[in-house]
Amino acid sequence: MSDQDTKDSVRVLFAEFLQQQGHRKTPERFAILDEIYSHNGHFDIESLYVYMKNKKYRVSRATLYNTIELLLQANLVTRHQFVKGQAHFEKSYKYKQHDHLICSDCEKVFEFCDPRIQQIQKMTGDLLNFSIKSHALTFYGKCNRLSEKGACEHLKS
Amino acid sequence: MSDQDTKDSVRVLFAEFLQQQGHRKTPERFAILDEIYSHNGHFDIESLYVYMKNKKYRVSRATLYNTIELLLQANLVTRHQFVKGQAHFEKSYKYKQHDHLICSDCEKVFEFCDPRIQQIQKMTGDLLNFSIKSHALTFYGKCNRLSEKGACEHLKS
DNA sequence: GTTTGTGCAAATTTTTTGCATTACA
DNA sequence: TGTAATGCAAAAAATTTGCACAAAC
Numbered sequence A, B: 001m002s003d004q005d006t007k008d009s010v011r012v013l014f015a016e017f018l019q020q021q022g023h024r025k026t027p028e029r030f031a032i033l034d035e036i037y038s039h040n041g042h043f044d045i046e047s048l049y050v051y052m053k054n055k056k057y058r059v060s061r062a063t064l065y066n067t068i069e070l071l072l073q074a075n076l077v078t079r080h081q082f083v084k085g086q087a088h089f090e091k092s093y094k095y096k097q098h099d100h101l102i103c104s105d106c107e108k109v110f111e112f113c114d115p116r117i118q119q120i121q122k123m124t125g126d127l128l129n130f131s132i133k134s135h136a137l138t139f140y141g142k143c144n145r146l147s148e149k150g151a152c153e154h155l156k157s
Numbered sequence C: 001g002t003t004t005g006t007g008c009a010a011a012t013t014t015t016t017t018g019c020a021t022t023a024c025a
Numbered sequence D: 001t002g003t004a005a006t007g008c009a010a011a012a013a014a015t016t017t018g019c020a021c022a023a024a025c
Helices: A003-021 A027-036 A045-054 A061-073 A116-128 A145-149 B003-021 B027-036 B045-054 B061-073 B116-128 B145-149
Strands: A077-080 A088-091 A099-103 A109-112 A131-142 B077-080 B088-091 B099-103 B109-112 B131-142
Touching: A003 A027, A003 A061, A027 A045, A027 A061, A045 A061, A061 A077, A077 A131, A109 B116, A116 A131, A116 B109, A116 B116, A116 B131, A131 B116, B003 B027, B003 B061, B027 B045, B027 B061, B045 B061, B061 B077, B077 B131, B116 B131
Parallel strands: A099 A131, B099 B131
Antiparallel strands: A077 A088, A099 A109, A131 B131, B077 B088, B099 B109
16 A cells, blocks of 8 residues: 555544544644654644644644644554653554653663553453453563664664 | 561662762752652652652652652662653562553553563563563553443543 | 751743644545 | 534643752761
């Protein structure tokens, strides 16, 4: 599936979501969705604001916060809190299920997959009578690039 | 191990940590550690500030932030970000390893254990050449108390 | 005695809110 | 045309920083 196909799909999904929830289909909402699906990796609200401002797209931070909330509800975006005091997001449609590994030296975020997490998720839900929709698993450690190259890729000071 | 024994142990561990790192052993730092280990469950900086103020303990928010940072490094406290815009913490010494389950209806936080997560942690570290120190796994869903009692325990509005 | 750590207050950063205006349905 | 959504700016909330004073080492 091409990037354009993905963008078309999420636009349709978001439109359906807005319809069902009785929200209006404003151009800002679709522009924000489009912007998010034009980038890979994680982003925060401020970056998104700057991206759109640079494209001369007139949008307010308030609308970004509002729209991100809707996109979270629509499961088109997920939220993370890798660093304190600032939320990070990433697109989630057609993006393979994965979890994160954070290096406490260079603060770089890596991704990995393990199918057993889905099993644990299902079993825990059954056991505790909980309808589990999603999960977030993060491992914290050191990426062992220090000894290899003398320093982590993004090591500070 | 009694609560008092635990408090004594963490005080020794924190003292050793401060020594090794070349930090001073101030009474404020031990008072904060003691306060944290006097409570169960999760807390945020503001609650901790109020707890200590109520006990007439003179402490500033700046010192709380500073000390929490040291306690995180010493692995005596862990940080979570259950809700946006605010960090939550919990004591971690001698407190059984567990993960969290959050109800999106009542926002209550539940705990669970699954030994397989340790296996995934070890295998992921070996596979990606990463020295993993810790993890955080959170499941998001609905706690099914709605249908049982008409509403989640802390359901809003 | 030196220098780190502290409290306080101000500053910064992140997010939310109020309100007049715009535009979707 | 009625009402939800927007932009803007102000407010609120969370965290960090600067500085004079206190107290570990």
